[in-house]
Amino acid sequence: MHPELQAHPEYFEKEIVQIADNVYQAFGFAASNVYMIVGDGGVVIIDTTETTTAAENILAEFRRITDLPVKTIILTHSHRDHVSGASVFAAGESPEILASDRSSEDSLLEETRHPRAVKAMQVRTKRQFGIGLSYPDEIIGIGVGPGNRPLKGMGAGILPPTRRIGGEGETVTTCGIKLELAMAPGESPDHMVVWYANRKVLFSGDNFYRSFPNLYAIRGTEYRDFDGWADTLDQLMAFGPEVLAPGHTKAVMGADTVREVLTDYRDAIRHVITETREGMDAGKTIDELAHSVKLPPELGEKPYLREYYGRVEFAVRAYFVGTMGWFDGNPTSLSPLSPADEAKRFIELAGGTEAVMKAVEQARADEDYQWALQLVDRLIHTGHGGENTKAIKAELLRMHAQSQINCPTRHYYIQSAKELEQG
Numbered sequence: 560m561h562p563e564l565q566a567h568p569e570y571f572e573k574e575i576v577q578i579a580d581n582v583y584q585a586f587g588f589a590a591s592n593v594y595m596i597v598g599d600g601g602v603v604i605i606d607t608t609e610t611t612t613a614a615e616n617i618l619a620e621f622r623r624i625t626d627l628p629v630k631t632i633i634l635t636h637s638h639r640d641h642v643s644g645a646s647v648f649a650a651g652e653s654p655e656i657l658a659s660d661r662s663s664e665d666s667l668l669e670e671t672r673h674p675r676a677v678k679a680m681q682v683r684t685k686r687q688f689g690i691g692l693s694y695p696d697e698i699i700g701i702g703v704g705p706g707n708r709p710l711k712g713m714g715a716g717i718l719p720p721t722r723r724i725g726g727e728g729e730t731v732t733t734c735g736i737k738l739e740l741a742m743a744p745g746e747s748p749d750h751m752v753v754w755y756a757n758r759k760v761l762f763s764g765d766n767f768y769r770s771f772p773n774l775y776a777i778r779g780t781e782y783r784d785f786d787g788w789a790d791t792l793d794q795l796m797a798f799g800p801e802v803l804a805p806g807h808t809k810a811v812m813g814a815d816t817v818r819e820v821l822t823d824y825r826d827a828i829r830h831v832i833t834e835t836r837e838g839m840d841a842g843k844t845i846d847e848l849a850h851s852v853k854l855p856p857e858l859g860e861k862p863y864l865r866e867y868y869g870r871v872e873f874a875v876r877a878y879f880v881g882t883m884g885w886f887d888g889n890p891t892s893l894s895p896l897s898p899a900d901e902a903k904r905f906i907e908l909a910g911g912t913e914a915v916m917k918a919v920e921q922a923r924a925d926e927d928y929q930w931a932l933q934l935v936d937r938l939i940h941t942g943h944g945g946e947n948t949k950a951i952k953a954e955l956l957r958m959h960a961q962s963q964i965n966c967p968t969r970h971y972y973i974q975s976a977k978e979l980e981q982g
């Protein structure tokens with residue numbers, strides 16, 4: 560396992576953190592955080608986690624602080640890990656449930672208008688999040704949340720919003736608490752942040768968490784507007800928050816620190832945009848740019864820009880495809896050979912199946928796992944190398960996973976290995 564990930568179980572220990580006078584964060588109970596603001600005669604809940612089990616555990620902790628009823632639930636965006644415990648917090652009350660009226664292609668609060676490859680997305684979601692992998696050997700954490708969290712009741716407690724917030728947002732007063740709800744497209748286009756001016760607390764949803772941002776999720780997502788996300792970080796800074804309360808990872812305390820992390824976060828996104836765009840203008844292909852664009856060390860070494868969750872090379876590819884489409888600009892790429900045809904010719908050129916097998920063995924011995932995988936894939940594409948090739952690929956994936964700092968990559972390798980092993 561990557562040494563930095565070994566610190567995650569301790570970091571993500573469960574705890575209820577009082578981040579301001581009357582504001583509490585439930586941290587480490589689930590993939591995402593839940594916030595409670597205690598007001599006059601009731602409480603406001605911001606986000607509800609991914610499972611009803613985690614929501615029940617959190618509500619029980621909140622009930623040790625106050626037994627005031629839940630009057631309002633605010634959903635920062637429509638991703639599963641934020642909307643799925645709403646029924647638990649709403650039970651026995653009829654709170655208003657507020658969400659943005661903007662849509663998102665992967666929203667769980669609305670029907671998709673046209674069919675999508677839902678089955679593929681489900682398979683890939685399971686792989687990205689390592690759902691079902693054993694803790695702590697296979698999954699140590701999801702990069703921005705704990706690995707040993709409850710999975711029962713996943714997606715089970717979704718409730719439709721009672722009111723959608725339109726336009727650029729709205730100021731609401733609930734339980735004597737004045738909150739500004741502001742549209743803030745970033746990780747998803749339907750993001751709505753919550754500004755609690757009286758306490759200078761900004762609930763930022765997933766537009767900030769302590770990891771390089773997930774500008775592309777390998778579970779399969781449409782293009783996330785990079786420029787829009789960077790602009791939104793300026794918008795967040797303009798509130799002048801003294802406490803930044805993110806959808807994942809710990810809160811950031813102190814006006815100067817909040818400004819610094821948001822500035823760095825914005826600059827990291829802008830750096831990827833600029834480097835990729837300039838590379839594209841210089842005629843570089845998507846694969847070349849995925850290898851050459853890096854964060855400068857002064858950003859990449861910041862603890863909140865490590866690639867635990869998002870990954871720079873995924874972002875580079877996403878920006879290229881999102882703004883230019885799949886064609887890399889090289890005429891050779893316009894209509895390449897089929898994978899099976901290319902593999903057959905490659906194996907012949909390399910001296911046959913046995914020679915390629917030998918090269919796989921050598922690459923494995925050299926810990927050159929990516930090359931070994933690219934070779935073994937050619938054997939699989941052609942059916943050469945026999946039944947054994949899938950077992951070899953599974954073993955290579957497990958070994959390759961060990962050095963990964965990016966949790967989605969690590970899980971994707973291990974879960975794919977399991978699928979190959981199980982046939």
Ligand SMILES: [Zn+2]
Pocket residue numbers: 591638640641765806807
């Ligand atoms: Zn999230």
